[in-house]
Amino acid sequence: MxxxxxxxxxxxxxxxxxxxxKVPEGKGKSQLIRLGILKGEFIRCLERLPGxxxxxxxxxxxxxxGMALAKSIFVAYANTEQIEGKVRKKYV
Amino acid sequence: xxxxxTTVNEVNSHPEHIDHHKHLKATPVAGDTLHxxxxxxxxxxxxxxxxxxxxxxxxxxxxxxPGTTVEISQGQYKKYIMYDTPGVYGISSFSxxxxxxxxxxxxxxxxLNIVDSVHLERDLFLTQQLxxxxxxVSVILNFKDELEREGxxxxxxxxxxxxxxPVFQTSAVQKAGFEQLDDAIxxxxxxxxxxxxxxKLHTMLIEVGSQAEALLILEGxxxxxxxxxxxxxxxxxxxxxxxxxxxxxxxxxxLKETKTRTRISTLLGRWAVxxxxxxxxxxxxxxxxxxxxxKLIASDLVNITEKHLGNEIWEPWxxxxxxxxxxxxxxxxxxxxxxxxxxxxxxxxxxxxxxPLVIAFYLSLSLMEDSGYLPRLATLxxxxxNAIGLNGGAVIPLxxxxxCVTMATITTRLLGSEREKxxxxxxxxxxxxxxxxxxxVAALLAGAGFGAMIIYSVTIFxxxxxxxxxxxxxxxxxxxxxxxxxxxxxxxRLDNIVRKTMFRSYAFMKEATPWFFAGALGxxxxxVTGLLVVWENLLAPIVTGWLQLPREASxxxxxxxxxxxxxxxxxxxxxxxxxxxxxALVTITLFVPCIASLMVMLKxxxxxxxxxxxxxxxxxxxxxxxxxxxxxx
Numbered sequence: 001m002x003x004x005x006x007x008x009x010x011x012x013x014x015x016x017x018x019x020x021x022k023v024p025e026g027k028g029k030s031q032l033i034r035l036g037i038l039k040g041e042f043i044r045c046l047e048r049l050p051g052x053x054x055x056x057x058x059x060x061x062x063x064x065x066g067m068a069l070a071k072s073i074f075v076a077y078a079n080t081e082q083i084e085g086k087v088r089k090k091y092v
Numbered sequence: 093x094x095x096x097x098t099t100v101n102e103v104n105s106h107p108e109h110i111d112h113h114k115h116l117k118a119t120p121v122a123g124d125t126l127h128x129x130x131x132x133x134x135x136x137x138x139x140x141x142x143x144x145x146x147x148x149x150x151x152x153x154x155x156x157x158p159g160t161t162v163e164i165s166q167g168q169y170k171k172y173i174m175y176d177t178p179g180v181y182g183i184s185s186f187s188x189x190x191x192x193x194x195x196x197x198x199x200x201x202x203x204l205n206i207v208d209s210v211h212l213e214r215d216l217f218l219t220q221q222l223x224x225x226x227x228x229v230s231v232i233l234n235f236k237d238e239l240e241r242e243g244x245x246x247x248x249x250x251x252x253x254x255x256x257x258p259v260f261q262t263s264a265v266q267k268a269g270f271e272q273l274d275d276a277i278x279x280x281x282x283x284x285x286x287x288x289x290x291x292k293l294h295t296m297l298i299e300v301g302s303q304a305e306a307l308l309i310l311e312g313x314x315x316x317x318x319x320x321x322x323x324x325x326x327x328x329x330x331x332x333x334x335x336x337x338x339x340x341x342x343x344x345x346x347l348k349e350t351k352t353r354t355r356i357s358t359l360l361g362r363w364a365v366x367x368x369x370x371x372x373x374x375x376x377x378x379x380x381x382x383x384x385x386x387k388l389i390a391s392d393l394v395n396i397t398e399k400h401l402g403n404e405i406w407e408p409w410x411x412x413x414x415x416x417x418x419x420x421x422x423x424x425x426x427x428x429x430x431x432x433x434x435x436x437x438x439x440x441x442x443x444x445x446x447x448p449l450v451i452a453f454y455l456s457l458s459l460m461e462d463s464g465y466l467p468r469l470a471t472l473x474x475x476x477x478n479a480i481g482l483n484g485g486a487v488i489p490l491x492x493x494x495x496c497v498t499m500a501t502i503t504t505r506l507l508g509s510e511r512e513k514x515x516x517x518x519x520x521x522x523x524x525x526x527x528x529x530x531x532x533v534a535a536l537l538a539g540a541g542f543g544a545m546i547i548y549s550v551t552i553f554x555x556x557x558x559x560x561x562x563x564x565x566x567x568x569x570x571x572x573x574x575x576x577x578x579x580x581x582x583x584x585r586l587d588n589i590v591r592k593t594m595f596r597s598y599a600f601m602k603e604a605t606p607w608f609f610a611g612a613l614g615x616x617x618x619x620v621t622g623l624l625v626v627w628e629n630l631l632a633p634i635v636t637g638w639l640q641l642p643r644e645a646s647x648x649x650x651x652x653x654x655x656x657x658x659x660x661x662x663x664x665x666x667x668x669x670x671x672x673x674x675x676a677l678v679t680i681t682l683f684v685p686c687i688a689s690l691m692v693m694l695k696x697x698x699x700x701x702x703x704x705x706x707x708x709x710x711x712x713x714x715x716x717x718x719x720x721x722x723x724x725x
Contacts, residue, residue: 027186031575033332034182034217036340047365051475053484053574055365059213060242062361064471066483066574 007077009045010052010070017044018075028069035063037073130172130277131196133222134206135215136179137579139234139264142588143206144176146270172277175200181577182218183225184328185313188505194313198304202228202280204273209233209261210242212347214577216339219255223283224293224335226303229257230276237263243351251346256284265585286338289331296325361581364468374469381456385495389452390527394445402440410436427616432654438612441655442605446496449527450600453495455593457488462584462592467576474574480560481515481567483508483574489516493524497656498604498689500524501696508572515563515571517697518705521689522712523556525656525681532660533677540670547674551720552681555712604688611687615654624650638718639675640725642666648680655686671724679717684709 006021020041023032032038036058047055052067065073134140148167165176175196178189185191197203203222207215222229231251239246252259258279262269285293296306300320309317310325311332317324363369411420411429418425429436460466470484477486486507493500497520504516525533537545564571618624631646639645644666652659659680668676684690684706693702 028573028575030184030328030332031181031186033329033336035575035577036213036217036336038333038336046362049365049367049472049475051478053471053474055362055471055578059211061211061214062578064365064467064474064484064574064576064578066474067478068570069573069575 005076006074008071009056009065009073009075010048010054010067012045012048012054012075012077014045014048016077017042018077020073021076022074024069024072032073036061037063043075127171127173128201129175129199130169130202130204131175131177131200132204132206133177133193133197133218134179135181135208135211135218136577138179138206138208138215140179140206141176142264142267143204143232143234143262143270143273144174146267147273148174170274180218181214182221182332184308184311185315194308197222197225197227198302200227202230202277204232204276204280205229206232206234209235209239209246210244210580212246213339213343216255216342217336220283220335220339221307223255223257224285224289225307226282226285226293228280229255229283230280231255231257231259232273232276233259233261234264236261236269237266241355243349245348245350247346247348251342254284254342254345257281286334289334292327357581361464361468361578364465364581365471365578367472370468370472374472377460377465377469385449385452385456385527386530389448390531393448394531397444397448398440402444406440406444407436410439423620426620427613430616430619432612432616432619434609434612434616438608442601442608445528446604446608447597447601449495450499451593451597453492453499453527454596454600455589457492458589458592458596459584462582462589464579464581467578470576471574471578478571479564480519480557481564481571482512482560483571484576485574486512486516489520490524493520493526494530495527497521497524497526497685498607498692499600501689501692502600502603504696509569511567511569512571514567514697514701515560517693518563518708519556519559521685521693521705522559522682522709523552525552526685528655528657529660529681532657532664533681536660536663536673536677540673544670544674547720547724548677548681551674551678551716555682555716604692607688607691610691611654614687634714638714638721639679640721641668641672641676645676648676649683652680652683653687656680659683669725671721674724675717675721678720679713682709682713682716684713 009018012018020037020039020043023029023038037043037056041058043056043058045054046057046062049055052070053064054070055062055064057063132140132144144165144167147169148165167174167176177193177196180187180190180193183190183194183197185194205219205222207219219229219231233246233248233251248259248261258276258281260269260272260276262272292310293303293306296310297303299322300306300309300316305316305320309320309322310327312324312326312328314324364373407429414420414425414429414435418428420426420429426433428434431437457466460469466488470487472484473487474484477483488506489500489503491500492503500520501517504513504520507513507516533548537548615624618627627650628646631649632643635641635646635649636643645663648659648662648666650659651662660677663673663676663680690702690706693705696702697705
């Protein structure tokens with residue numbers, strides 16, 4: 001998965017499941033990692049509000065992300081089952 | 093065991109840590125093994141405070157909005173000293189909450205880590221960090237009851253083996269499993285640490301002497317590095333990612349999903365952040381708050397308490413008492429029980445007007461928080477607030493501002509950056525009329541007709557947007573984006589709501605009361621020395637020439653310095669045309685807020701910024717009021 005095929009988080013459609021490709025560097029990154037939002041993780045878009053605020057779901061948790069942050073998080077639509085297998089393998 | 097703990101105590105008893113919060117000052121001297129320090133640590137909304145209350149019998153603020161409890165509570169349980177900490181997702185110095193938690197954890201002998209069973213993946217990050225800090229840890233898996241409803245099972249034996257610390261299961265709401273808490277404290281132990289990290293810690297440990305501080309310095313904690321006079325580590329991200337991966341592996345191992353099911357509370361939570369369903373929900377919520385706070389409390393109840401208890405019973409009584417000792421017409425008499433008397437008007441204001449309102453507002457806020465609605469409201473309005481340089485998190489001070497601007501100014505502490513605090517404070521001081529004022533404004537506008545009401549509302553709203561937009565453009569830097577973990581929607585617990593409301597109202601009254609007295613005293617002195625008349629004369633030409641209002645209206649503006657509603661109430665007695673009513677009300681709404689909120693602003697924002705904002709409201713009010721006047725009249 002390369003950055004070229006990825007899109008910013010605030011543009012994805014409601015309900016879609018995506019793989020995180022890139023999170024922004026800087027002071028906000030640590031908080032994102034703590035919340036489990038980092039490269040290689042899967043999230044689902046629960047809601048996309050007009051103006052770009054998104055609500056994502058990750059393992060039963062709902063996290064709201066403001067537009068300024070969402071547009072610097074890059075994600076890729078993917079064949080989820082296939083990639084989940086890959087990711088699992090990496091961890092085992 | 094006692095040897096080890098003594099060492100930890102000695103190493104960590106540095107005065108600069110203790111200074112962060114007064115609670116720790118009361119702790120016994122280092123080495124007192126009879127009083128082991130136990131810290132309750134966990135993510136926000138994991139039921140930490142219920143467990144703390146159970147153990148210590150002390151009240152603690154239980155919150156559903158991430159980051160509203162900055163204070164920590166301390167209590168005694170058996171031979172232990174218990175500390176409750178603000179909910180955090182990890183330990184570092186990203187926020188005031190984390191600083192407080194960090195210091196408590198560094199000082200603690202044992203940590204009870206409360207974990208939300210349903211959100212294991214999120215919570216175990218903190219657990220692993222506590223273990224890496226070298227603390228004795230016991231994990232309390234809370235919300236066991238919700239696991240079943242969510243269709244999840246957790247292999248606690250495996251979890252305990254992977255972490256290397258004991259794991260206990262509880263349901264805090266039903267207080268089930270609480271009998272194991274004693275065991276949890278006694279059996280807490282050092283957990284498993286990644287081998288590579290272990291090596292790095294050893295190197296750092298030689299320099300700082302405490303594993304907890306060694307880890308935090310490796311993770312880039314600058315204040316700790318400075319304390320030990322060494323270079324701060326730059327491995328935070330790598331360490332975080334390794335920890336995150338380790339936790340994900342553990343979760344994969346121990347967690348089994350048996351079925352997936354969407355609960356009604358989950359649906360309700362999703363509707364709240366959807367634009368089509370969320371806005372009607374918001375309107376219903378606002379209407380209910382209006383009925384409760386605006387109608388029931390602000391007009392019905394306050395009418396009885398302020399007019400009857402205050403003006404008719406308390407004030408005449410205190411006047412007659414004082415008149416036995418000093419003549420009422422003397423300067424001291426005026427200061428104490430005169431028009432702005434420190435013990436006549438101020439007491440009425442604080443006890444019979446402000447207190448009921450503050451309680452009502454905090455009650456509404458607590459309900460919205462504990463149900464999980466408030467963070468969703470913050471999400472819904474996030475984008476709109478972005479336009480004025482704030483994020484969704486600013487809804488709390490803005491909503492509270494309609495209750496009492498002083499109370500709201502204190503809560504701007506919650507905001508993410510200095511920039512946002514400045515913007516929110518300015519908006520509050522300028523364009524948000526407090527409840528005391530709204531009542532009078534509404535009554536005057538009702539008399540002036542529908543058109544007047546529209547012009548007034550549009551003007552104030554335009555000013556609100558304009559101030560935010562201008563400051564957003566002018567102030568350097570960037571506002572922090574919203575990143576909010578939305579807690580599940582839950583039915584609020586009545587006892588929690590009541591305790592929290594009382595706790596907050598008390599905290600507010602304690603903080604604001606001295607300022608109200610100081611303000612009244614200040615204006616009283618102006619009255620006694622004749623400065624008040626000088627002010628009035630100074631204002632008079634602007635009032636009659638530029639605003640085109642009767643000369644007597646200048647008195648109302650001076651009154652507005654003391655209490656915002658006094659200013660508006662002063663307009664009652666004047667014979668004004670509907671257009672003049674609009675001009676007068678616009679000016680007085682934008683005009684300086686009461687003395688108490690100036691005092692609190694001075695404290696929160698510093699002398700320079702507070703005075704700039706304060707004087708800008710003077711100029712702004714008269715300029716904008718004047719423009720409205722020139723257009724209308």
